[in-house]
Amino acid sequence: SMSERRKQFPFPEFEPKWQQLWLERQTFHAPNPEEPGFDPAKPKFYVLDMFPYPSGEGLHVGHLEGYTATDIIARYKRMKGFNVLHPMGWDAFGLPAEQFAIKTGLHPCVATVRNVERFKSQLSKIGFSYDWAREINTTDPGYYKWTQWIFLNLYNSWFDLQKNAARPIEELVATRRQEFPHETEEKRREFVDEHRLAYVTEAPVNWCPELGTVLANEEVVDGKSEVGGFPVVRRPMRQWMLRITSYADRLLEELEPLDWPESIKILQRNWIGRSEGAQATFRIDGLDDSIKVFTTRPDTLFGATYVVLAPEHPLVDRVTAPTQRAAVAEYREKVSAKSDLERTDLAKEKTGIFTGGFAINPVNQEKIPIWIADYVLISYGTGAIMAVPGHDERDFEFAKKFALEIRYVVEPPTPAESCFTGDGVARNSAFLDGLTTAEAKRRIIDWLEEQGSGKRSITYKLRDWLFSRQRYWGEPFPIIWRNGRHEALRESDLPVVPPPLDDYRPTGTIEPPLAKAKAWITLSDGATRELNTMPQWAGSCWYFLRFVSPDETSRFVAENAECYWMAGNETRNRGRGGVDLYVGGTEHAVLHLLYARFWHKVLYDLNYVSTIEPFQRLVNQGMILGQDNQKMSKSRGNVVTPDKIVEEYGADALRLYEMFLGPLESTKPWSMSGVEGVYRFLARVWRLAMDEDQEGEWQLSSVLGSVELGAKQQKVVHSTIKKVSEDLESLSFNTAIAQMMIFVNEFTGAEIRPVEAIRALLILLSPFAPHLAEELWWRLSIRFTGFEGLACEQPWPKWRDEFLTEDEVEIVIQINGKLRDKVTVRKDLTKAELEQVVLASRKVRETTRDKSVRKIIVVPNKLANVVVD
RNA sequence: GCCGAUGUGGCGGAAUGGCAGACGCAACGGACUUAAAAUCCGUUGACCCGAAAGGGUCGUGCGGGUUCGAGUCCCGCCAUCGGUACCA
Numbered sequence: 001s002m003s004e005r006r007k008q009f010p011f012p013e014f015e016p017k018w019q020q021l022w023l024e025r026q027t028f029h030a031p032n033p034e035e036p037g038f039d040p041a042k043p044k045f046y047v048l049d050m051f052p053y054p055s056g057e058g059l060h061v062g063h064l065e066g067y068t069a070t071d072i073i074a075r076y077k078r079m080k081g082f083n084v085l086h087p088m089g090w091d092a093f094g095l096p097a098e099q100f101a102i103k104t105g106l107h108p109c110v111a112t113v114r115n116v117e118r119f120k121s122q123l124s125k126i127g128f129s130y131d132w133a134r135e136i137n138t139t140d141p142g143y144y145k146w147t148q149w150i151f152l153n154l155y156n157s158w159f160d161l162q163k164n165a166a167r168p169i170e171e172l173v174a175t176r177r178q179e180f181p182h183e184t185e186e187k188r189r190e191f192v193d194e195h196r197l198a199y200v201t202e203a204p205v206n207w208c209p210e211l212g213t214v215l216a217n218e219e220v221v222d223g224k225s226e227v228g229g230f231p232v233v234r235r236p237m238r239q240w241m242l243r244i245t246s247y248a249d250r251l252l253e254e255l256e257p258l259d260w261p262e263s264i265k266i267l268q269r270n271w272i273g274r275s276e277g278a279q280a281t282f283r284i285d286g287l288d289d290s291i292k293v294f295t296t297r298p299d300t301l302f303g304a305t306y307v308v309l310a311p312e313h314p315l316v317d318r319v320t321a322p323t324q325r326a327a328v329a330e331y332r333e334k335v336s337a338k339s340d341l342e343r344t345d346l347a348k349e350k351t352g353i354f355t356g357g358f359a360i361n362p363v364n365q366e367k368i369p370i371w372i373a374d375y376v377l378i379s380y381g382t383g384a385i386m387a388v389p390g391h392d393e394r395d396f397e398f399a400k401k402f403a404l405e406i407r408y409v410v411e412p413p414t415p416a417e418s419c420f421t422g423d424g425v426a427r428n429s430a431f432l433d434g435l436t437t438a439e440a441k442r443r444i445i446d447w448l449e450e451q452g453s454g455k456r457s458i459t460y461k462l463r464d465w466l467f468s469r470q471r472y473w474g475e476p477f478p479i480i481w482r483n484g485r486h487e488a489l490r491e492s493d494l495p496v497v498p499p500p501l502d503d504y505r506p507t508g509t510i511e512p513p514l515a516k517a518k519a520w521i522t523l524s525d526g527a528t529r530e531l532n533t534m535p536q537w538a539g540s541c542w543y544f545l546r547f548v549s550p551d552e553t554s555r556f557v558a559e560n561a562e563c564y565w566m567a568g569n570e571t572r573n574r575g576r577g578g579v580d581l582y583v584g585g586t587e588h589a590v591l592h593l594l595y596a597r598f599w600h601k602v603l604y605d606l607n608y609v610s611t612i613e614p615f616q617r618l619v620n621q622g623m624i625l626g627q628d629n630q631k632m633s634k635s636r637g638n639v640v641t642p643d644k645i646v647e648e649y650g651a652d653a654l655r656l657y658e659m660f661l662g663p664l665e666s667t668k669p670w671s672m673s674g675v676e677g678v679y680r681f682l683a684r685v686w687r688l689a690m691d692e693d694q695e696g697e698w699q700l701s702s703v704l705g706s707v708e709l710g711a712k713q714q715k716v717v718h719s720t721i722k723k724v725s726e727d728l729e730s731l732s733f734n735t736a737i738a739q740m741m742i743f744v745n746e747f748t749g750a751e752i753r754p755v756e757a758i759r760a761l762l763i764l765l766s767p768f769a770p771h772l773a774e775e776l777w778w779r780l781s782i783r784f785t786g787f788e789g790l791a792c793e794q795p796w797p798k799w800r801d802e803f804l805t806e807d808e809v810e811i812v813i814q815i816n817g818k819l820r821d822k823v824t825v826r827k828d829l830t831k832a833e834l835e836q837v838v839l840a841s842r843k844v845r846e847t848t849r850d851k852s853v854r855k856i857i858v859v860p861n862k863l864a865n866v867v868v869d
Numbered sequence: 870g871c872c873g874a875u876g877u878g879g880c881g882g883a884a885u886g887g888c889a890g891a892c893g894c895a896a897c898g899g900a901c902u903u904a905a906a907a908u909c910c911g912u913u914g915a916c917c918c919g920a921a922a923g924g925g926u927c928g929u930g931c932g933g934g935u936u937c938g939a940g941u942c943c944c945g946c947c948a949u950c951g952g953u954a955c956c957a
């Protein structure tokens with residue numbers, strides 16, 4: 001096997017050597033503004049990876065693609081003269097960590113420490129230039145103290161619609177007191193609690209019996225838990241929610257200017273799901289009450305033939321006629337027992353039941369039946385719809401199944417047995433007749449508003465964020481309960497440390513595991529602690545801020561440092577700045593990235609941070625598939641771990657191959673022979689400068705020399721500098737490496753190898769293959785120039801255009817667009833001169849002997865196309 | 870269904886509207902070697918003509934279009950992958 005063979009270059013010796021030296025010299029430590037060694041003249045660059053969950057499985061090569069890319073950029077930017085913040089840490093709370101602990105029987109604390117060690121040692125062997133002095137762990141009390149503190153800020157804030165921003169809760173209390181001076185303390189408190197950004201509500205939630213916890217909508221995939229794939233059912237429970245919906249518009253608008261992939265922006269927009277329409281009020285026949293429905297097609301109001309309430313709608317009991325009571329109760333029972341999976345699976349077949357009640361259509365006073373059906377969701381819009389089966393697929397299906405009337409109110413004429421959902425012209429709609437859909441919408445909304453039976457309305461798919469979990473391994477809430485009311489702890493009470501439980505498994509009931517810590521629950525004054533914990537996402541919502549000042553004890557982030565690393569040279573409040581480059585997988589497109597933006601905006605509103613957005617530029621690395629072209633997974637047995645690659649080919653070869661496989665963003669399969677390819681390339685670089693003597697010892701090559709470069713060599717050197725520099729700016733790592741291969745191919749054949757050219761290559765190579773670059777740089781320095789510092793500390797070279805072109809250029813000659821000939825001519829011939837040369841060429845003369853030239857297109861220094869009849 | 874991405878040699882992939890296939894892998898040939906490995910030097914899209922030198926035709930998922938010129942731009946399809954789904 002490879003490992004028994006002699007290595008083509010002695011990376012096992014020099015890779016650990018340089019890693020240790022970088023650590024000892026703190027080469028990659030980025031000082032903060034007040035620290036010694038900080039250079040205020042340099043611009044900042046914050047380049048961040050999505051920090052990992054230290055799972056029990058360790059890293060595989062797929063994780064390392066993004067890390068390698070950011071590391072190359074970090075090293076490149078340092079050489080370009082930036083102060084670079086490039087940190088790494090551990091997102092160690094949450095379900096995966098806890099599931100692992102339960103599986104192995106190891107306490108999560110112990111397992112986490114062990115997993116972190118494993119991850120860190122894996123990363124250390126790859127030569128990443130992280131500033132390890134900034135390492136953070138979300139499970140550190142010194143960290144989650146501030147996660148809890150941010151929660152307190154959410155709890156103690158409300159969303160001011162006028163200002164479109166979060167404000168301290170005291171402002172609301174004061175205003176309320178002024179407006180309603182005689183309101184009881186009790187009432188006022190209720191009102192205030194209803195406006196907090198963190199609030200408690202009893203609502204149907206996603207309960208996963210297997211995991212013993214509730215989950216956010218985002219964590220439920222196809223009716224199963226995203227973690228583990230266990231069934232999820234809906235049940236009402238008292239839970240903590242975060243009012244992310246208040247930020248829906250800002251999350252949409254402030255997304256626009258960001259330098260993110262358009263596809264990710266679209267995912268976020270769809271997730272927020274803003275839709276414009278109207279609310280219309282249908283009086284209930286025989287009752288002094290009404291049903292509000294939301295519709296995006298108010299122009300079809302005249303086509304409404306029935307109304308549907310969600311089974312959970314609060315008005316169901318009131319509208320239900322005595323004769324239907326039993327049937328309705330039975331239907332509701334059946335629906336509530338359904339899991340989400342069943343609900344989606346059965347989506348093809350619509351179900352529902354008539355309540356016996358009737359609603360009055362506000363436009364024509366018509367009495368139409370009220371049904372309940374689970375195709376109407378309580379959590380969207382008003383939880384009730386007007387059904388227009390002539391112009392809505394779902395209503396049409398339902399109407400057909402239950403033989404309800406179908407009425408067409410939009411031209412073009414719709415064939416029977418179908419519905420038309422497009423735009424057209426209103427008909428059978430009284431005063432709307434003849435109006436286009438857009439006009440009719442405007443007209444009917446105005447009319448509804450005049451009549452007081454409706455209004456313009458905007459609805460979002462985005463729901464408030466279910467923020468509590470019934471788990472042990474998460475941040476406890478900084479909340480206590482007294483007389484059935486929640487109360488915030490003070491900042492001085494933080495951190496709230498979880499009790500040291502031996503049995504931390506889910507209780508199997510809705511009661512969280514923290515309930516088992518009897519002594520911990522009850523405080524001396526009789527108050528009891530909140531038993532839920534925060535979800536996995538809490539810690540990762542703000543970790544990029546903690547990296548800025550990880551040891552700060554008096555604040556979640558040091559003010560000056562935040563201003564420097566996040567806002568940089570941008571003036572406060574302009575909304576620019578933030579993390580300059582954020583690289584991670586698409587799987588976080590709507591979870592982490594939406595939550596983190598939300599928290600950041602709250603912190604901005606409360607004046608704690610200087611930018612409205614946390615991540616200025618986002619790049620998604622593509623997935624790396626196994627050699628079998630399948631997703632890497634343990635069960636498929638196609639997982640490639642970095643450890644083995646590092647051992648056999650070295651860290652540099654691993655790094656280089658990660659980048660050489662293809663464009664960063666695309667999905668691509670791993671190939672071991674591809675690794676060998678870049679390994680061979682690195683060995684060629686090594687042998688460019690090194691020879692083996694009789695004893696097999698490596699020594700500087702005897703054909704190295706300080707010689708002038710030939711024109712062709714100069715051209716290769718400078719075009720390599722240019723190509724690598726430009727490709728790094730656009731993150732086109734694969735083509736940058738290809739150019740360095742061209743460089744090496746050129747100089748391998750040289751009789752005397754010019755030291756200056758090799759030194760230039762080593763600088764360019766150093767972000768990619770830092771160990772090899774460092775080793776050769778050092779060896780060449782000793783022999784030729786004396787020590788001039790580390791390779792990774794050299795200034796990035798500049799190319800000179802005058803070396804890029806030669807005196808002569810090759811001109812492609814096309815006839816009627818087809819390649820027919822080539823001529824070599826002096827550079828910068830005029831169009832007229834070039835035309836003469838082309839017309840005089842053999843091929844063109846042969847062709848034009850019996851054909852006439854209609855036109856000649858000349859592209860100077862490049863091409864000429866002769867068009868003939 | 871809807872949204873997004875992708876489609877180029879045997880393979881991974883290159884190509885500001887201007888020589889399609891850079892660079893690498895694999896394969897084949899040669900040098901070195903007692904031999905092998907490693908290394909170094911070559912060849913390598915398909916097809917056709919030619920003894921050779923050389924020449925020609927086709928070719929970037931499919932069908933159209935714009936252009937002197939299209940992998941690249943426009944229109945219409947197909948396939949694969951990913952996301953999402955009763956959102957009124």
